[in-house]
Amino acid sequence: MPIEGRVWILDDDDINTDVIYPGKYTYEMLSNEDMAKHALEDYDPGFAKTAQKGDMIVAGRNFGCGSSREQAVSTIQFAGVVAVIAASFSRLYYRNAINQALYCIECPEASAFARANKTALHHTNVKLDPEMGTLRIGDKEFSFKPLAGQAAEIFKAGGLAAYTKSKLATR
Amino acid sequence: MGKTMIEKILAKASGRAEVSVGEIVFAKPHMILSHDNSAAILKTFEKMGGKKVWDPERVFIALDHEVPPPDSKKADNHKAIRKFVADNGIKAFYDCGAGICHQVLPEHGHVIPGVVIYGSDSHTTTHGALAAAGIAIGRTETASVWALGETWLRVPESIKIVLEGKLARNVEAKDVILYLIGRLTAEGANYKSIEFHGSAVRGIDVGGRMTLCNMSAEAGCKCAMVPFDERTKKYLAEAGAPKYEALDPDPDAVYEKVYTYDVSTISPMVAKPHNVDNVSPVSELPDLPIDVALLGTCTNGRIEDLEAAARILDGKKIAKGVRLLVYPASRKVLDEAFKRGTARILLNAGAQIGIPACGPCLGAYGGVLATGERAVSTANRNFKGRMGTKEGTEIYLASPVTVAASALAGRIVPAE
Ligand code: SF4
Numbered sequence: 001m002p003i004e005g006r007v008w009i010l011d012d013d014d015i016n017t018d019v020i021y022p023g024k025y026t027y028e029m030l031s032n033e034d035m036a037k038h039a040l041e042d043y044d045p046g047f048a049k050t051a052q053k054g055d056m057i058v059a060g061r062n063f064g065c066g067s068s069r070e071q072a073v074s075t076i077q078f079a080g081v082v083a084v085i086a087a088s089f090s091r092l093y094y095r096n097a098i099n100q101a102l103y104c105i106e107c108p109e110a111s112a113f114a115r116a117n118k119t120a121l122h123h124t125n126v127k128l129d130p131e132m133g134t135l136r137i138g139d140k141e142f143s144f145k146p147l148a149g150q151a152a153e154i155f156k157a158g159g160l161a162a163y164t165k166s167k168l169a170t171r
Numbered sequence: 172m173g174k175t176m177i178e179k180i181l182a183k184a185s186g187r188a189e190v191s192v193g194e195i196v197f198a199k200p201h202m203i204l205s206h207d208n209s210a211a212i213l214k215t216f217e218k219m220g221g222k223k224v225w226d227p228e229r230v231f232i233a234l235d236h237e238v239p240p241p242d243s244k245k246a247d248n249h250k251a252i253r254k255f256v257a258d259n260g261i262k263a264f265y266d267c268g269a270g271i272c273h274q275v276l277p278e279h280g281h282v283i284p285g286v287v288i289y290g291s292d293s294h295t296t297t298h299g300a301l302a303a304a305g306i307a308i309g310r311t312e313t314a315s316v317w318a319l320g321e322t323w324l325r326v327p328e329s330i331k332i333v334l335e336g337k338l339a340r341n342v343e344a345k346d347v348i349l350y351l352i353g354r355l356t357a358e359g360a361n362y363k364s365i366e367f368h369g370s371a372v373r374g375i376d377v378g379g380r381m382t383l384c385n386m387s388a389e390a391g392c393k394c395a396m397v398p399f400d401e402r403t404k405k406y407l408a409e410a411g412a413p414k415y416e417a418l419d420p421d422p423d424a425v426y427e428k429v430y431t432y433d434v435s436t437i438s439p440m441v442a443k444p445h446n447v448d449n450v451s452p453v454s455e456l457p458d459l460p461i462d463v464a465l466l467g468t469c470t471n472g473r474i475e476d477l478e479a480a481a482r483i484l485d486g487k488k489i490a491k492g493v494r495l496l497v498y499p500a501s502r503k504v505l506d507e508a509f510k511r512g513t514a515r516i517l518l519n520a521g522a523q524i525g526i527p528a529c530g531p532c533l534g535a536y537g538g539v540l541a542t543g544e545r546a547v548s549t550a551n552r553n554f555k556g557r558m559g560t561k562e563g564t565e566i567y568l569a570s571p572v573t574v575a576a577s578a579l580a581g582r583i584v585p586a587e
Contacts, residue, residue, distance in 0.1 A: 065358060070309065091325065091362025091393070098323070099311065151195045151323050164219045164315040 002129040005054035005082060007137070009122045010043070011115050013060035017072040017093070019043040020064065025071070035071065036078035053080040056126055058114040058137075060086065063104075064093025073100045083128055085135065087111040098151050099160040103130050110135055110142040130155075173421030175329040176396050177364035180304045180418055184287040190326050192425075199321045201286035201303070202229050202263070205313055206272045207236040208291055210248035213255045215314035224259050225320035231281055232256060233265040233272040238528035240267075241536035270501025270527040273297040273385065273469040277377075278503055283407065283415035284399045287324075289316055294469055294551065296388045299396035300380035301403055302417055304364070306394050327393050328427040329364045329420075334371035336435035341586040343479065344379030345471055345549065345570035347371075348386040349440040351432070353450030361391035363427065366420060371434045372397055377406040378473045385470050386551050389447040439585040441547075442568040445555040453573055453585040461567075463546040463558075464495045464578035467525075468532045471549035471571050472500030474507045480575035481513045483586050484520035490581030495522040496538045498530035520578075534559030547577045 019042040025035075040047040057076070063086040064072060073096045076084070083103035097104040105128070114121055114137050127136040133146035147155060157163035174182075174189065182190045184198035205212055209232050216224075224230050232252060240246040249267065256264040265275050273294055276282055284302035288295060291313040298305030308322060316322050332351065352359075365387050372380070380397045387395030397403075399417035407415070439453040466472070466480050477499065489495050497517055499505040505527050508514040514524060523538075531538040532550045539559025540546055546558055546566050553566035567583055576586035 065361070070311075091327070094325070096309070099309075147195075149195060150197050154323070160311055160315050161215070161219055164221075164318050168220045168318055 001131070002127055003054070003082060004125055004127050005056045006052065006123055007114070007121065007126045008047070008051075008055060008057045009114050009118045010057060010059040011118055013087075014062045014065055015043060015059055016065045017069055020072040021069060021075045032078045035075045039075040039079035048079055051079040051081065055081050056083040056085060056128065057081055058085045058111055060111055060115065061088045063089050065090035070096050070100065073097050073102050077102050083130070085110055098147070098154060101155050101159040103128070105130070105135065105144055107135060107142050107144040110137055110144075113137060113140055113142070172425060173423035175364065175424040175426065176302070176366055176398065176418060176420045177304055177327060177329055177394065178424075179420070180285055180287060181324060181326050183285060183418065192326050192328050194326045195323050196326060197321045198287045198324050200229060200289040200316065201283060202231045202276065202281050202288050203313065203316050204231045204272055204276055204288065204290035204292065204295060206233055206292060207245070207248060207252070208310060209252045209255070212291060212310050212313050212317070213251065215311055216317050219314055219318055221314065221318040224261065224317045227260045228262060230259070230261045230317060231263040231272075231276055232261060233269055233275045234267045235271045235528045236533060237535055238267040239526060268502060268526050268528070270499070270504065271469045271472065271529055273381075274472065274500035274504070277301055277381070277406075278410055278501055280407070280410040280412040283412050284403060284417040285415060289313070289322070293388050294385050296392060296395045297381050297385040297469060299384035299387075299394055300377050301407065302396055302399040304394045304396065305384070307388070327362055327364045329366055329424070330360055331366050331368060331426040331429045333369040333429065333431040334367065334434050335369045335431065336371055336433040337374070338371065338434055339438065341572050342437055342439060343570040343572060344375050344382040345386075346437055346440045347434055348383050349442055349450050349568065350437045352386065352389050352442070352448050353440070354430075355390040355448075357389060357446060357448045358391045360387065362393050365390075365392045365395035367395070367397045369431070373400060376475070377402055378475045381473070382470055389551060439570060439573050441573070441583065442553055444553055444565040444567070447551070447553060447568065453569065453583060456583055459545060459567070459583045460581060461493060461547050461577055461583060462544040463538065463540060464489070464493060464574050465498070465531060465538070465546060465548035465550060466495065466522075466571055466574050467498030467500060467530055468548075468550040469500060470551040472498055472504065474504050474511070474513070476549065476571040477504065477508050477513050477517065478511070480571045481516040483572055483575035484579065485516050487520055487579055489521040489578040493578050493581050494538065495520070495578045496525060496530060497522045498525045498537070499527045501527050531558050533557070540564045547574050547583050549574050
């Protein structure tokens with residue numbers, strides 16, 4: 001199903017897990033709302049305050065590099081973000097994102113285009129069809145390899161925990 | 172097109188004829204490892220609706236991280252794990268004192284070449300020493316594998332590291348991997364599969380290969396492997412491993428990068444605080460007095476490591492004020508150390524010998540540092556506070572011979 005949302009263009013490579021979700025919070029048991037308040041705190045302190053449900057992020061290369069902390073995915077989800085489009089992801093971030101059902105779209109062309117036209121495109125609406133593998137930013141259409149097989153199923157179930165639960169229930 | 176080790180292993184583990192880089196596959200493990208964290212995993216497992224693990228023959232649990240339990244909460248965790256093990260009929264359960272999970276798993280024949288080993292521990296890469304893909308996964312994923320018997324993996328790119336030449340005297344596998352991490356950096360192999368090739372690797376025994384693969388995790392890799400050879404074969408026979416089929420990389424396999432190094436130029440190395448890739452030769456260090464010398468862990472707690480240290484310590488006494496902590500990696504290692512007289516040498520030199528387990532490596536018990544103290548350790552991580560105390564502490568990572576020589580000198584020095 002296509003989704004539409006407002007886009008944040010984060011014009012940087014190597015946005016790491018520490019700036020997405022600072023290490024000092026990782027061993028605190030915070031509620032979802034409180035976790036959302038720290039989303040991207042050390043990258044853009046204004047982000048968490050103005051992010052809204054359905055937002056998407058466009059970034060450069062190696063998004064989510066650094067530690068394996070699962071909270072770096074959940075924090076932006078709790079802040080409302082449904083998809084991150086980047087030139088590439090750290091593999092651990094990508095893995096955590098699938099297991100927690102956050103769309104991570106690897107599309108270097110879209111990333112480069114959005115970053116080049118940042119002023120015009122920041123906070124405009126983009127259209128994403130994760131199943132078809134298409135993405136529209138401004139007046140440009142991009143395509144990417146959609147998730148396939150069981151990774152897509154994990155997604156549909158709403159994440160790995162829910163996926164496992166439903167699989168077990170049918171056994 | 173030729174295939175790398177990981178491509179072949181993942182094809183086999185997912186029941187496919189072949190797989191290529193970038194594909195997502197569902198791979199079944201030969202074994203899945205966890206340790207004291209099983210207490211948390213089993214709670215998630217139950218929340219998922221899990222009743223019995225999918226295959227009690229393939230679940231391996233060793234208690235090692237908080238052994239013997241330092242407080243009642245840890246003891247209660249162990250109790251909950253024992254009950255889970257009994258309820259599920261899990262056979263590969265190793266209670267307190269058997270040793271560190273990454274040592275016990277291969278030692279008891281649970282690792283064979285050509286398979287996937289999952290582990291809820293970042294140093295699961297260790298098992299690549301026996302030509303298996305040891306892959307670390309999270310706790311939620313481990314619970315899911317206990318329930319379903321498989322999880323998804325993206326087929327990673329491979330990096331080929333070719334090591335040629337002969338190691339100089341008092342230079343060990345640990346120095347080689349420290350040197351390599353200094354070159355690769357902490358993210359140099361992020362999510363890639365590493366293959367170790369070359370004459371120097373062929374000359375290193377399985378124990379040293381475990382050190383290489385164990386510490387490769389510090390360069391961010393997904394797995395690190397040494398192809399099967401006569402040394403692997405001998406180790407597997409002694410460990411009583413079941414039947415196996417080794418999967419060699421094709422000569423025309425495609426690697427993302429190939430690095431070649433001459434190991435004969437490597438001198439004793441250390442990783443300085445507070446990052447593992449902050450590496451320099453021991454000889455270039457300033458004068459650094461130490462409080463603690465730690466010999467042990469899944470990186471360097473094997474009999475050959477204890478023997479290498481004993482060779483330096485034989486007939487001598489450690490410096491006044493230094494605590495030399497020895498944690499054999501397993502009960503078998505300790506047993507061997509008794510038989511060979513290694514334990515006697517260490518004890519005479521002034522070492523404190525602990526129960527086979529992780530010890531102060533993770534800073535939870537068993538000899539944590541006091542404020543402002545400095546340690547030289549054979550472990551694999553030197554992050555700030557790793558040995559239990561943040562304030563002013565420093566951890567230097569080095570080889571067993573460097574740790575032994577430093578314990579004698581009371582400061583960090585290379586062995587003569
Ligand atoms: S010895 Fe240290 S690194 Fe190895 S498993 Fe135990 S805590 Fe982890």
